[in-house]
Amino acid sequence: MKFIPVKGTRDFYPEAMRMRNWIADAWRSASLRNGFEEYDSPIFEYLDLFTAKSGDEIASQLFNLTDRGGRNLAIRPEITPSLARMVNAKINALPRPIKWFSIPRLCRAERPQKGRLREFFQWNVDIIGPQDELADAECVLTAVDAMRELGLTSNDVQVCYSSRELLSEVLESLGVKGQSSADVMAVLDKRNKLPAEKFEAMLSDAVGDKTAMAGILKFLDTGAIDPDASPAEIAASAGIAPSENATAAIAKLQAFGGYLKAFGIADWCRYDTGIVRGLAYYTGIVYEVMDVGETLRAIAGGGRYDNLLEVLGGPAVAASGFGMGDVVLGILLEEKQLIGDLAQGVELFVIDGSADMFSDVINVVGRLRSVGAAAEFSYKRQNIGKQLKQADRRGACKAVILEPDGVVMIKDLASGEQTACKLAEILSDPTTIL
Amino acid sequence: MKFIPVKGTRDFYPEAMRMRNWIADAWRSASLRNGFEEYDSPIFEYLDLFTAKSGDEIASQLFNLTDRGGRNLAIRPEITPSLARMVNAKINALPRPIKWFSIPRLCRAERPQKGRLREFFQWNVDIIGPQDELADAECVLTAVDAMRELGLTSNDVQVCYSSRELLSEVLESLGVKGQSSADVMAVLDKRNKLPAEKFEAMLSDAVGDKTAMAGILKFLDTGAIDPDASPAEIAASAGIAPSENATAAIAKLQAFGGYLKAFGIADWCRYDTGIVRGLAYYTGIVYEVMDVGETLRAIAGGGRYDNLLEVLGGPAVAASGFGMGDVVLGILLEEKQLIGDLAQGVELFVIDGSADMFSDVINVVGRLRSVGAAAEFSYKRQNIGKQLKQADRRGACKAVILEPDGVVMIKDLASGEQTACKLAEILSDPTTIL
DSSP, rough: OOOOOTOOOOOOOOOHHHHHHHHHHHHHHHHHTTTTEEOOSSSSHHHHHHTTTOOOHHHHOOEEOOOTTOOOOESSOOHHHHHHHHHHHHHTTTTTSSEEOOOEEEEEHHHHHTTOOOOEEEEEEEEEEEEEHHHHHHHHHHHHHHHTTOOOOTTTTEEEEEEEHHHHHHHHHOOOHHHHHHHHHHHTTTGSOOOOOHHHHHHHHHHHHHHHHHHHHHHHHHOOOOSSSEEEEEHHHTOOOOHHHHHHHHHHHHHHHHHHTTTOOOGGGGEEOOOOOOOOOOOEEEEEEEEOOOSSOEEEEEEOOOTTTHHTSOOOOEEEEEEEEHHHHHHHHHTTOOOOOOOOOEEEEEEEGGGGGGGHHHHHHHHHHTTTOOOOOSSSSSOOOHHHHHHHTTTOOOEEEEEGGGEEEEETTTOOOEEEEHHHHHHOOGGGGO | OOOOOOOOOBOHHHHHHHHHHHHHHHHHHHHTTOOEEBBBBEEEEHHHHHHTTTTTTHHHTOOOOEEEOOOOEEEOSSSHHHHHHHHHOOOOOOOOOOOEEEOOOOOOOOBBBTOOOOOEEEEEEEEOOSHHHHHHHHHHHHHHHHHHTTTTOOTEEEEEEHHHHHHHHHHTTOOOOHHHHHHHHHHHGGGGGOOOOHHHHHHHHHHOOOOHHHHHHHHHOOOEEEEEEEEHHHHHHEEEEEEEHHHHHHHHHHHHHHHHTTTTOOOGGGOOOOOSSTTTTTTTTEEEEEEEESSSOOOOEEEEEHHHHHHHTOOEEEEEEEEEHHHHHHHHHTTTTTOOOOOOOOSSEEESSSSGGGHHHHHHHHHHHHHHEEEOOSOOOHHHHHHHHHHHHTSSSSEEEEEEGEEEEEEEETOEEEEEHHHHHHHHHHHHHH
């Protein structure tokens, strides 16, 4: 009988767990520093919550189960629907802006491949309330802040952003509507993952009309957005019909760019018309964090989703946020060799000078731990030299060697320096040797 | 359309999340202090892993699902089988003792009731390798250490322990064997939850024979175990036939009691023959942490399970450990009013003296966060008084008020004390105001 983990899931042995905690700690401290509060939802929800809005891609990736009453449940593939449900349930009691984060475990029944597993952790950061692009920019700042803490720089990653609103408007002005518009967006979403030729062929199939195709290609070629030009001028240079909606979307992109600059993170970010985002619920600015080499999947993705709370039965309240998974980020951190030695040693390793003093060892260990010190000992009765080696392997700072006649030697394992004290002293006040 | 959480699950709004984190942080720091390393397993496993050993109670409480290939999976109802699977997979590479802990999210398809939910968190602490009762005692020390950190004392909780080995031996010597023995153990496990009369009636039904019933009742009445008496003397006073197995089990209880004393936690622990533990895999010392009033379910439970690794396809390696759930513990901590104010304020709240200075506010916030300070601001443009009130609600230590002409007032919100500096100074080195 041999048991194995399910394909696409991970066993976190201590070393892998330290890495996972190191990433989660950076996410958590960046969140708190940026003024977000932590929340969490159950690991499963009624199935409806997930099928009500996310679009087919996610619905096809659900792990389904039933409760004792036979009702359909699913393990959460993302936390945003649960967030919307929770916020809707207390919408009048929660002071706005609602700035929340979470680090949920998520499961998707996908085919496992590089950077994509069936079970992963995803940092979610959301601001609910403000319509201002300031909220989008603050979410991006929070993402950058965590990546900075993990050692990444703007030479490693870029936040590539665009406007879903502007793209919709451009497609509409070119006569690409309804299902055709959705198909075109699905192809655009694959742009960075496909060879140019294949991309153009797929796009041409989805668009149909040649004039529309040319218009889309011209729009995709738009470079950086000039913060000082008028929206109408920018529309003209990108070949966009200067409708009210189009100029409004351009003005929002300009405002967003201004906030990124004021937050000091303009060099981490760039306008990129190729960003669409798969999920159906985005309504405004959208973005993906990409490695600069663009050899990996997106490290994070997010944007504005002003309709979701209402779609899930709540009032019309604006919202914006992103998710950053641990898998692709972990690959990048490894590639960039940013993972240091995460092993955490104990402070003290207590050693017996002879086996008959072992009950004193246990006694000292108990006292040390009771005052908050990390103290360890050897389960095996062996000579001092072997116990010292074990202390070293456990990364101990000091060895506490109990010698006969109530004498204790404290040995600094880095410097080798030794000091002596009495066992009775340590037992009466163990803090004296910390 | 209204969405609700599944019955028996919890939404962790920020206040509940802070409480969950407070408990988990105490668990984690006690684990590290006591020399344990963190691990984790996937949230679901192949169904076989759970049905292979735990006994029917847990198997009937599984949430089942299937993967894309139609294989049967289940959400983990406990982590011990996964722990055994992981350890077995690397048994030769892992230095012993293996001292590991985890804080898994677990799911059981039970009827929700007080202290028992369908989804909960359970701290697991295990030592794999040593056969010595020292390992059992060290696990108990670790449990006590965390409870101490959370503010509980030995007047609030007691670790009630017994020997599953001794109980088996007693039943066997009284002629209670096989299924009857399992039935009797199941009744004994309910002893603390049933009225005395009902308990005795159920026990009598399970035992059948009157002499055996009298023997069991006499055994159950055993008081504290004398550390200085011989095992044979103790057996005699408890009416136990002094077989080799029985005296060996008694000697182990004595050794365990000695280790608890040496670790300095004897006053937290007591021998209690009523402790059986439901799970089939325990083989030696078993224990439950009970509130002193015994009005709640067990706060934690564990013991020795020397056969589990072998049952799950590995070598015969000794093991011992416990699980402590967050639900009953949370109820007890609330009852004892040990939950303080867990809200975490920001360090700095940046305020504009007039709305046209808002881009400076964003700029200062971005700079402060980039040097690791927790800094917040108001999304709403409003007068200084209102912004100061908001700073107060966010628990800020200092307000940073940007006034016209590049002057910044730093106001300590506790003392009211104010100091002035220049905006340019802060922007060039934001650490000057920390």
